[in-house]
Amino acid sequence: xxxxxxxxxxxxxxxxxxxxxxxxxxxxxxxxxxxxxxxxxxxxxxxxxxxxxxxxxxxxxxxxxxxxxxxxxxxxxxxxxxxxxxxxxxxxxxxxxxxxxxxxxxxxxxxxxxxx
Amino acid sequence: xxxxxxxxxxxxxxxxxxxxxxxxxxxxxxxxxxxxxxxxxxxxxxxxxxxxxxxxxxxxxxxxxxxxxxxxxxxxxxxxxxxxxxxxxxxxxxxxxxxxxxxxxxxxxxx
Numbered sequence: 001x002x003x004x005x006x007x008x009x010x011x012x013x014x015x016x017x018x019x020x021x022x023x024x025x026x027x028x029x030x031x032x033x034x035x036x037x038x039x040x041x042x043x044x045x046x047x048x049x050x051x052x053x054x055x056x057x058x059x060x061x062x063x064x065x066x067x068x069x070x071x072x073x074x075x076x077x078x079x080x081x082x083x084x085x086x087x088x089x090x091x092x093x094x095x096x097x098x099x100x101x102x103x104x105x106x107x108x109x110x111x112x113x114x115x116x
Numbered sequence: 117x118x119x120x121x122x123x124x125x126x127x128x129x130x131x132x133x134x135x136x137x138x139x140x141x142x143x144x145x146x147x148x149x150x151x152x153x154x155x156x157x158x159x160x161x162x163x164x165x166x167x168x169x170x171x172x173x174x175x176x177x178x179x180x181x182x183x184x185x186x187x188x189x190x191x192x193x194x195x196x197x198x199x200x201x202x203x204x205x206x207x208x209x210x211x212x213x214x215x216x217x218x219x220x221x222x223x224x225x226x227x
Contacts (some may be wrong), residue, residue, distance in 0.1 A: 107158035
C-alpha cells in the first residue's frame with residue numbers, strides 16, 4: 001500500500017477483554033515500531049522489530065502486552081485483560097532501514113483504544 | 117532522563133507570522149528529525165538534519181542544529197492555519213534503541 005495502515009481505527013473494549021491491533025507497514029520496510037500515545041503527550045516507545053525479530057520490547061508496560069511480526073511484514077499488538085490505563089492511541093511506524101533510530105519513520109493514523 | 121525537551125510547550129501566533137520552536141537533547145546523534153502531528157492523526161516526517169550540518173531548508177521550514185549545545189530549532193515562516201499541529205524532535209536514546217519523543221510543541225495559528 002501507499003502508507004502504513006492500522007486497524008481498527010477505533011476500538012472500545014470492556015475492562016478485562018483482550019484486544020488485537022493490526023499494523024500493515026509499507027512494503028519492503030525492514031523496521032517496525034509500536035508507540036503508545038496518551039492524550040496530550042508525545043508517543044512513548046513500546047517495541048521494535050527488525051524484519052520478524054523483536055529486537056527491543058523494553059517499552060511494553062506489562063506482560064499483558066504482546067507484539068508479533070511473524071513473517072516480517074504485518075504486525076499485531078495484543079493487549080490481554082485490558083485495563084482503563086491502557087486507553088490511548090497506539091501508533092505503528094515503519095522505516096526502510098534496519099536501524100532503530102536513524103531512518104525516517106512513516107506513521108499510520110493510529111488505533112484509538114478506549115477501555116470502559 | 118534521556119528525554120529531550122521541546123520548548124515552548126505551547127505557542128500561539130497569527131497567520132503570516134513566523135513560529136520558532138526549540139529542541140534540546142542529551143545524547144550524541146547521527147541526525148535529528150522533526151515531525152508534525154495534526155490533531156487525531158499520525159505523525160508526519162518534516163525534515164532531517166545530519167550531525168555535520170548546521171542549517172537546512174525545506175520550503176517554509178528552516179532547521180538549525182548546534183551539536184555543541186545539543187540543541188536544534190525549527191522555524192516556520194509565514195505561518196498558515198494549516199500549520200496548527202504538535203511538533204516533535206525525537207532523538208536517539210542509548211545506541212540501538214528506538215527514537216524517543218518528548219511532549220512536543222503545540223502550535224496554534226489563528227487567521
